[in-house]
Structure formats: C-alpha cells, structure tokens
Amino acid sequence: MKIKHTLYTLIPLLLLLLACDMEQEVEINLPPHQSQLVVECYLEPGKPLRAVVLESVSYFSNPQLPIVPDAEVFLTHKGRTVKLAFSPFQDRVSGKYFTHRNNKPLDLKAGDVVTIEVKDKKDRRVTGSTTILKRVPIEAVEWKFNEKGKAYLLTSFQDDPDAENYYRYMTHRDSLSRGTSRDFVSSDQLTNGKRISYGSAYDFEKGDTLIVSLYHIEKDYYNFLNSISDAKNANGNPFAQPSRIVSSVQGGIGIFTNLAYERKTVIIQ
C-alpha cells in the first residue's frame, strides 16, 4: 500500500512538472529575402475583373500590406488583351481588398483559355493561364435530425466520369462574411463517375440558414490550396515536412484561376 500511496503522491508532482511552461520566445536570424510578386486573380463569367498584386516579405518585417503600385496586370482572352488598372479598393459586399481592376467583364465560356501577365519596374514578371470550367450542379441539399434536434447536412452532385475533376466545398452559416463552417478540397480519384455526397457533423439546428457552395476547380488550384494548407501546418508541427507553395503562375507566387461554382441557400426546417 505504501508504494501505491507513493505513486499517487508522485503523479500530481509529475503533472505539475509537465505543466511547466515549455515555450519561450527565441531570436531567429533569417537570411535576406528577395521579394517575389504574389498574385491572386479569380475570373468569374459576367463579373468585373479584379486582381490583388502584393509581394512576399521577410517573415519578421513590418506587418503592413506590401502593395506594389508599379505592378501592371494584363489579361488576354481570344487574342484581346485588357489591362487592369492599379486602383486599390475594398469591395463593400465581399469585404475583399483588390489592387487592380477593370469593370468590363470578359465574355467567358467553358473551355476558353485566359492568360495573365503581371510585371513591375523591377523586371519581375509573372505569367499564368486558366481554362474556364463548367459548373457542376448541386443535385440535392438535404439534412437529417437526430433525437437531440441537431441536423447534419448532405450535399450531393454527379461527377463526370470522362474527366479528372477537382472540387472545393464550402458551407457558411447565415452569411458569406462570417467565415466558413466547412471548407475542403477533394478529387474524384476514389469516386470517379459516381454520385458524390459531402456531409457534415450534427452541427445545425432548426431555423439555421446555410449557404452551400460547390466549386468545380482546376487541378492547379487544387494543388495550390493543398500546398497553402501544408505550408501553414508545417509551421508549428514538428512531424510535418515543410511544403513549398505550388503556384499556378510562373515567375512568382500565386493563383490565377476561374471560379465555376453552384451556390444554394437553404433554411433548416
């Protein structure tokens, strides 16, 4: 019994020791970083043209947004090139910031190829292209309650068996401005040609307004989003390998793609 008591006495002591603050701030000397242009440009049929051009900065530099005023953005569609003027603004509806814009939409059809060119006075040049994708219709948004009055959500759609497809699925509660309650990317590698359903946990209640978005995305965008996620996870995970950003553009960092999505709003009843 004495041994048992000794052990019971030692356990809190051990837990106390393990509860010691094992984190401390340290100084890291980073090598000089040569900034790269960072481009984000999403095309949507019928929508004005918007782009964000920033640059990468050394990790511990000032947290101000590193805009590049001398950057020029050009889009080329069917042999016609349009320029997006440097005109920083915040979209009141989406809350997003943009550095370049052109309010005249392009006449985009599925299969069209659009290219981008971004250059600045430091002779940095970023290029890329995107192929306009078809939307994939959401066939059903359903929910099912458990005995505690909570519901899970099921979103179903049909995958095209003749193509390698990639998807991004998001759900928002009440409004797009409040952050996603679910966001992931997926491929049809294991579900090619099948009716695919994306589910949720029993997270919802009667009266909840849910916005469901299904993006049909390019493989480059899928890889880019995965690499963003991997890079973020590698910072702070001792078991993760560092991951480089897999950009869809050349000459810099970033994504140039098109957004082909179906969005449905449902009220859980």
Next chain:
Amino acid sequence: MRLPFLPVCLFLLLFLLSPDARAQGSFTVSGYVRVSGSNEALIGATVSVPELRIGATSDERGFYTLQLPDGSHTLQVTYIGYEPTTRPILVDGQNHTVNLLVAPASSKLREVIVEANSLRQKLNNNLMSVETLTTQEAKLLPAIFGEVDLIKTLQLKPGVQSGGEGSSGLYVRGGGPDQNLVLLDDAVVYNASHLFGFFSVFNPDAVESVELYKGGFPAQFGGRLSSVVDVKLNNGNNERIRASGGLGLIASRLTVDGPLIKDKASFIVSGRRTYFDIFTRQINRIQEGKEDFSPIPDYYFYDLNGKVNYKLGEKDELFLSGYFGRDFFGFNDEDFQFRFDWGNKVGALRWQHRFNPRFQVNTTFTGSSYQYNINNKIDVFSFNLSSDIRDLGLKTDFNLVLDKGHTLAFGAMATRHAFTIGRLNFDSDDNRLAFKAGSDYDATEAAVYVSDDFQINSRFSLNYGLRLSAFGSGGKTYTALEPRASGKYNLTVNTALKGSYASMMQYIHLVANSGASLPTDIWYPSNDYVKPQRSQQVAAGISHLFADGRYMVTNELYYKWMHRQIDFRDGANLFVNDKLEEEFLFGKGESYGNEVYLEKIKGRTTGWIGYTLSWTYRQFDGINEGRRFPTRYDRRHDLSVVLLHKLSKRIHLTGAFVYSSGNAYSLPVARFAFQDVEGKNATVVPVYNDRNSFRLDAFHRLDLGLVLKLNSKFGESDLMFNAYNTYNRRNPYFVYFEQVKDKESDETLGFRAKQVSLFPVIPSVTYNFKF
C-alpha cells in the same frame, strides 16, 4: 545480372590460401558455459585463451568453440555479474569437450560488475563497428520516467543518433530509422516503438543482450542499409521458478521463468503495462460535466514476451520465442469516438542441431506482423483506416569450423511479405456516403550467403563473404550481389588496426514523411516503379588497450554512399492513395564521420565516452531544387559520457551526459498575405526555401541515478532514483512562428519565433524485485 569478378576471385583466393604453420595443428575445444547452481546457459560469455589472443563468445545455448594448438593452455571465462573463471586444459592431438561453470559475483550488486565481452576479446574480434549491450548495463543507467530502454541506451554509443528528445528511433551513421534491421530472436520487428516513438518495444526483463552492427555487416544479415539490431531474449532459468519485476512511475512489469522439465526445458514469460489511463480516467470521471473541461484521451500500451527452450537430445534443441505488443489511444464523447491501436506480433521457432562440435545448423521459422488501425466515428459517419505488413520466413544457418584457421558460415533465407496499404472504409449509417480505398501487394525476398572467418596468422585475420539477394513483387524481380569483408591486423598485443567494407540492399521501404517514427508509417515493396535502395560503406579504425587492459580507446572513420534513397514530393498524400508510387522521389545520400570511443569496464568506476563528428546529406531532384541538403539528424558533434560508480555494496551512482549539435530544421524565411475567395478570411502563409537550412540550439542534458539495494527477506530488491534532465535544460524540440495580435482589436502587431521544449527535469523512482 553480372557477378562482380574481383570480389568473387578474392573470395575464392582467400579461401584457398594456406595459413601459417601455427594454425595447421589446431584442435577443437568446445562445450557449454553454464551458471553454477541454476545450470542456466550463459549467452554471450567470453571464453578465451589470453596468451594466444584466441577467444569465442558463447551462443544462445551457452555453447562455445575454440581452435587451439597442441599444448597446455588456460581457458578464461568472463561475463557481467559473474566471477571470472579459469580452467587449465591440455590439448594432446585430439578434440576436447570442456563444460565451464561460472559463479555469480559475491556482491549483492553484481549486475554492475561489467566484465562481459572483455576489452581484449573486443580488440581481437575480426568484426568492427559492433556495439554490445547487456540488460544489466542498461538497467543501471538513468532513464526517463525510470523506464529502462535498451534502444535508448544504444543511442549513447558513438555513431548512433536519436530521432529527438525522448525518441527511441535509431539513426545509425546517417541512415534513417527505416534502415535498421531489428531482429528479436531472428524474427524481424517492423515498428520497434511504443507511445509514438518514446519507448522501445523491448522489455528489459525479457532481453538477454543486444548487438548493434553499424558497419562491416556479416554476410548472414541483409535487407536494410544502415544497421542490424540483434536482440536476444533470455532463455529462462533451468533450476527453479523465479519471479522478478518492477513498479515504476508509468509502468509495471513482471517476469516469471524457470524449468518446465528439469534439465530439459525451461521458459520465461514477461509482461509490462503502462497505467496512464488509470489516472486519466479518474480525472475524467471527477471532472465530468464541468464546463470547459475536455476529457483527457485514453492511452496505454502493453507487451508480452515469452520463450521456451526444449532439449531434444544431446545434439538438438528447440527454441520458441514470441512477442506481442499493442498501443491503444482513444477518445470518446457523445458524438465522437476515436480509437487508434497499433502493434507487432513476432514469433520464431528455431531448431538447433549439432552434427559434431565443429559443425552445427540453426533452422528458424519466423512470423512477424505490424498493423495499425484507426477507427473514427463522428455522428453517423464512420471512418476506418488500416495498414499492415505480414511476414512468413524460413532460414537456415550453418556454421562449420575447418582446419587451417577457417570457420565457414553459410545459409539461405526466404521470406514471403504481404502488404496492405492504406485500407480505407468510409461509410455513413444510411450508406449514402460510402467509399473504399487501399492496395494489397505480395512479395518474396530470398538470399543465400557464405562467409569465412579466416585466422591467417597470429596477427592477421579476415572475415569475408558474399550474399546473393533477390526480391520479387508485381512481376518484377531484382537480384544483387552484396560483398562483405572486414579484417584485423594486430600491430602489437594491445593495438589492432581494423577495416571493413559492406554493400547492403533494402527491398522494402517505409512510407513516412515526418522524419520521426510514427505508428502510421507503412512499409512498401520494391516494384517496377520503386527500385531497391543500396548502400556501400567503408570503415577503418584502430583500437588500443592501455592501463593493463582496463581501458580501450577506439577510433573509427567511415564513409557511406546511399543510392536510390526515397523521399516524397511536397504535399504527398501518403494515407489514402491508390497511386502511392507517384508520390515517391528518388535520390542519393552520403554520410561520413569519425567516431572516438573510450571505455572502461572494470573497477569501481566504469563507463564510456563516445564522440562522433559526422556529416549526413541527401539529394533529390524534386526537393530543394535539386540541391544537396542535410538531414534533420545531421549533427556535427555528438558526445556521450556515461559513468557508473560503485559507492558501496548497497549504493551505486550513475550518470549520463549528452551533448549534440542542434538538429537541422526548416523554417519559413518569408510570408505573404493570402486573401482567398469570397467567404474566406485573409491569412498569412509561410514561405519555405532551402530544406533543413536552420539549426536548432544545441541539445545537452545530464541524467543522474542512484541504485539502492534493499535488505529483503524474500530475495533481492532495490530502489532506483532517477533525475532526467537534472539541470532542467529547455532543449529545443521545434520552433514555430506566430502572429502577435492586439487582444482588443485583433490587429496584427508583428511576428515572433517561439521554441517548444518537451521535457523539464523529471524525477522518478522505480522499485525492482527478484525472488
């Protein structure tokens, strides 16, 4: 396949060479080394004739064989914890059988008399780069939470790196943790760790000894590039039933051994289990229902070892060994059930037959498996992911002592591997969300080998051999010839020069992207797309005995080339991927360094100092833009100082100090703002450049221990007090960058680096008993 002409010719030439006249008139002296009183076989005891610098080590049966010339000689037996014993013998033109009995050392603290594998025997061994560890040694050294760990003790030897703080992974001369062949009584152990790598699977009470080969591999070993960890289980006591065990801070263990049939059969059964879960369940029960309380997940592991040996007759003996171990990690609440379990099953049945004292054969049937299962249920959705590897193997090893100074070892092995990789089942209660994934592969691995241990003259000896290995999977077959050689030249009685060369093949590969040993790491066979890994290692060294043979200093230089090394592309999906081979990257590696080892194994103060200066690199087209980069465990300096001091008959003090250069580490050098699409918040994304281009701070730690023998009426007992990381050093485990935000406005004010450490000072006490 073309046979390398030069090694084959060299092998034949050496075998046909006539040795000098001294070796021609030799006769066999053989017998058993047993413990007086218990009649228990002593494995690994050194039997030698010091004046002739001839010696041998007793095998699993306690059997030894020596080749001695005519004349009067004195046999000497040494072993840890036993009185050194001598026995005169007259070799008069015929072979002799001499059985030797050794008595336990008179001191109560006999385990600390470290005399096994005498330094002279080590000096005169043809092989180099071999580290031997007995359980008695390991049991005395301070250990984290008081849990003695043989693998962690091996990490204190030069040339062996740990995976990180608390990790039981072995990184030998620049090799990865997957490049170690871990054998338990000749059966492969695929994942030799518990608790995410913090403890090894070997229960010290069940293990007799461990040998680690870092280079100069004998031809009977193959299948991994960098090391062989050869673990031998205890045979059990032959005279009476005994029990021993220990109560520790986190685990308890119990071992029972004894005779099954007097002088014919004995057994040993050993088990241990952790009890974190008993305490955490209590805490969860007390805190249940409290707001903001998250239940602590359940975790425990256990393992069982057993061995039976049965003497069929004077010339035949059977050995049946088994291991079963499991880790469980679980979490349950109303809507979420998570269970993760993993473990090894290992079995070996060995038949030993002696045709005569000079010729014996061991035939072993082995089975081994490693499996992990992840079961996750969230509401109506269930998710199950599992992978495993299952082996069945047969091997036979002959040992033939010839005249003219030759001892031949030859044999063959074949193993059938079965792999299940990433078996996934995803389902929902109404079956509307259901899909499966996973792949199954079979493979056959086989080898034949022959080697000759050749005593050319009293100064010069060689061990050289060839191994022909083959592997087939998915219609693709690989074969390779693996030449091995090691030699020794005695400059003086106390100084020996040694050199070795080894070519190794590895046909199965660990799919792991973490750089650490995780239970989810899975094995994958070579096939059409994934070619086998290969290494070549050369080593040269000098050993010198001084101070009347009480000290030996060894210096070894090595260079290792590693071809077709494996890594994975950035962002590789290693869990659920039916096209896993597309995620592999192939490259090369190299490691080189110098190891200095000073050891003392006699007297009141014993121990060793090991220092390694080394460099380890890898190079892949798809990583680091093709530039060479250091591995995480590339540590320029690595120092271990281990001391054991006998203060009195009842009290022993022990200490271990380790210092190593900081791990190579990847940190982001830059960042950018990523705004994302409508409905997503902007985030900061780190930008990584060169792989492993930063260095964490140096790692150093002092562990202290005190062993207090207690007066006990029922047998022997002791208390072990340990202090891990005595001066409470905050050693770096990893570093991360974080945003500094204003608490009220959530505005980003800046960025800073934080270092995380794992273990502060950890005191522990363990009670051990034996009766």
